Amino acid sequence: MTRKHILIASLVFVLLTVAVGGMGYRAKTDALAVVTAQFNQQQLLLAEKIAGDITDHFAFLRTCLEGLSLMWREQAAENGRPWLHVPAFSGILAQWNVAAVGVLAPGEPQPLFFDASGTPLPNTGLCPAACGDILAVAGEPGRIGVGRVFSPQSGAFAGRRLVAMGMPLADERSRAGGLVLLVDAVAVAARYAHDVRSGQTGYAWVLDDRGVFLDHHESAFIGRESLAVRRERDPGIDWSRLTWLIHNRVMAGERGSDWYVSGWHRGRIGEVMKYVAFCPAPLDPGREPGNRWAVALAAPQDEVQGLIGRLVVRQWLLVGLFELIVFVGFATVMHLALRWNTTLSREVDKTARELLGAQEKLIRAERFAAIGEAAARLSHEIKNPLMLMGGFASQVRRHLAEGDKDAEKLTIIESEAKRLETLLNEVRDFTRPAAPHIEARDINETVRASLAVMRPALEARGVEAAVDLDAALPPVPHDADHIKQVLLNLMKNAAEAMEQGGRLAVRTGARDGKVRLTIADTGGGIPENMRSRVFDPFCTTKESGTGLGLAVCQRIVEDHHGDIRFVTDETGTTFTVELPLSPPA
Known part of the structure; x- marks a missing residue:
């Protein structure tokens, strides 16, 4: 209305x-x-x-x-x-x-x-x-x-x-x-x-x-x-x-x-x-x-x-009662209409978001299929020759005298072959991910294990880790290795965004039947022109990055029937991962 x-x-x-x-x-x-x-x-x-x-x-x-x-x-x-x-x-x-x-x-x-x-x-x-x-x-x-x-x-x-x-x-x-x-x-x-x-x-x-x-x-x-x-x-x-x-x-x-x-x-x-x-x-x-x-x-x-005072009073009481009934009825109808309208709008928005999400997922799936097909061909056509080139370069370099100029060139060929091999492995993992093994586990323990891996890199960059884990959380259905991969990727991105040091806040909590994992940094935030494409494959601002990290994170979270989103400004970026406390039917 x-x-x-x-x-x-x-x-x-x-x-x-x-x-x-x-x-x-x-x-x-x-x-x-x-x-x-x-x-x-x-x-x-x-x-x-x-x-x-x-x-x-x-x-x-x-x-x-x-x-x-x-x-x-x-x-x-x-x-x-x-x-x-x-x-x-x-x-x-x-x-x-x-x-x-x-x-x-x-x-x-x-x-x-x-x-x-x-x-x-x-x-x-x-x-x-x-x-x-x-x-x-x-x-x-x-x-x-x-x-x-x-x-x-x-x-x-x-x-x-x-x-x-x-x-x-x-x-x-x-x-x-x-x-x-x-x-x-x-x-x-x-x-x-x-x-x-x-x-x-x-x-x-x-x-x-x-x-x-x-x-x-x-x-x-x-x-x-x-x-x-x-x-x-x-x-x-x-x-x-x-x-x-x-x-x-x-x-x-x-x-x-x-x-x-x-x-x-x-x-x-x-x-x-x-x-x-x-x-x-x-x-x-x-x-x-x-x-x-x-x-x-x-x-x-x-x-x-x-x-006639009593008659008039009764008359006006009846009129007032009639007006009150009409007003209450009108207000009730208006309230129900507005409530229904709000609920309908919310449901329409929700459906639209779901349709948009489904459309995005479909587009992403099509991209993944295309990338998977390309990755399979690349792996077949490039991986074996690439491994041979890297292996031959290593053998030749070992037979050259130390300080030889050709040894330095062979070292470059060897490192670039390894980098390309790593890229092919990431593409393979992205396009053909392993199915998650979801079990009810302590999500806080998964977060602690991820922090333990990242702590040396954080300290090396002068990043202070602030951890706030909700001890009352029940066991959460998840694949610990896959979620750890998500957390490591998010923490690594956060640490790289704080080149001069900063503060990394990691929190866990529960709300509306879901557990929330929050990773917040104090870096400069994501550039505005990149915010709409952060989850797209090969989207990166790093010279050495592949642009598949956040796309893999999104794929893993969706496989857990969860959701990943972020907010960012000039003071920093906060990523939130939501996982259901109960496995979906």
Whole structure:
């Protein structure tokens, strides 16, 4: 797999990640919109439930007044004074947040009020002009009127927020009279709204027709104008949206949902965006539409988002898990592909090297065959005449007087004949080597025997021999005479490369199932133009050399199924011979 493929695969993975992330974000946004709409709908249903309960509460009190009107007529027929029995119902009505019951006897200017125990109350501030207007409807006995919220400035209920419900009545003599219920507006609102929760921390609040809080989870807000108390609490908040919302939607009697920004929420300080649902709670439906309260439920936006937080977390966990699986799979595939590619490249290189080696061996074998054929002819054609010439020259030289000039010439003929005979023997050994006799032997002993032969020549050249033999080596399959020939040749070449003396390092060791023999010198290295041909037959830089030494070494090592190689530079040359520790099958 090339870098181009890796780059393309990485780009595809990144695009897949972006696509999955985009779909996840879109899913989160859609889920948030759906949950927000459902949450607002839930808040609206709760607000309508509270508003309905408040409306039903006042409807029940109207029913109570109608029941009392029946008692009024019955008592009027019996004794003519029905108003005297009304206070007995004060305790029952108190359970429905009626703070006081008032009775207007015929001909009296003001009602007489009784508390829950039936005890008369001072009339101061209990029946304002609005209360009188309800009872003074001429010609409409039995009509029940519901007043707006008011707060007496004095008297028993000073500072409390009340609603007056009045019903004008008349006896059989058409004398005017009536009943008045003073309803605790704050108690009614708290009865149905105070303990209602929206979500975890959302709460309800109730406003009267003037925008004053009748119920709120913060008691300090009750009885205060809703916008004024908020501005007083935190003047740094922009309340313009809430102001518009209160005036144009909530107090206008709309039913719906919206949002606004607050400066706190249940002890948390700071700007908080809240969702709010609201609806009207009419007190006198069908008769006075403007006489209505407003019920609202508010909850912070982050809490609504928290409702889907776990869902979103799970969603992203699934996305992350999917991405992790894809990434791990991608990385695994890439790793395996790269590993396979590396292994394949290594195997291809190995095969190529083996093929190249086989080709070189084949070429070498062809050369050897040609040389062998030539050597056989040379040996047949030259060796016998050469030996005769050398022998005749030796015989003639022995019969000449000492110091004779012809004796010197005969000596030269004799030495050159011997040199040519040696060359023919080397060619014969190279082209027709004896088969190695491989046995498991101590390779270190073979090295020591070779060093013992070479030590005088090394000392004569001023070469120091440094020997490091691994004593833990097991017996190594080899032909001791043949390997000794290799070592002697390598040591001889190393010694000749160090004309001014130097250091010869000989080491043995084992690695990867093979034993290594290393011969390193400190000569000037092999010339660069000769490095590729050092193992070729007749390749030499010496005037007296035949160029067959390293070729013979390579032939012997290959016959042992081993390998010979070298590294060289201007500081010296190191030859390494590797032999298998186990004989090949």
